[in-house]
Amino acid sequence: MSSTAIDVGYIAGAHGVHGEIKLKLFNAESTLLEEQADLTIKKKDGSLEDLTIEHWRPGPKCLLVRFRSIKNRRQAESLKGTTVILRLADSSLQDEEVYLETLRGFEVEDETHGALGVITSFMSTNVDILVIKNKDGVETLIPMLEDTLRDVFVEDERIIVRTPEGLIEG
Secondary structure (H helix, E strand, C coil), rough: CCCEEEEEEEEEEEECCCCCCEEEECCCCCCCCCHHHHHHEECCCCCCCEEEEEEEEECCCCCEEEEECCHHHHHHHHCCCEEEEEEHHHHHCCCCCHHHHHHHCCEEEECCCEEEEEEEEEECCCCCEEEEEEECEEEEECCCCCCCCCEEEECCCEEEEECCCCCCCC
């Protein structure tokens, strides 16, 4: 069975003396961890390590997570700065369905205005919003409305959008 790997956040540091870590999610509204027991971390040297969640709870601007194999603060501190990866079975996806988190880093092109930049994050209100940053660091917020997302090219890491009229000048 194949799977989709999604970078969901990073370990910001240790919490307490018993090995809990502070997990900062890229999408604070994400519910992907609610039923997930196993995660993979990508260490600074590029190596991967699978970890099993013993328990987690909401913390201030993060999740406080205890991994089964991390027993003390020193071990937890050694994970600071590592990327947390979630592997999801592709079989759970419907045809033409993608997880919003998988779009992070994708190039965005508008049908009318051309290249807009790269998806750097997401916002969630009553509608999901893509946060796109261009090469000059200027952010554009694009709501994910029914007619906005036109096509997703996963292999090319590129999406085509049709922005609502008046959202982009020019």
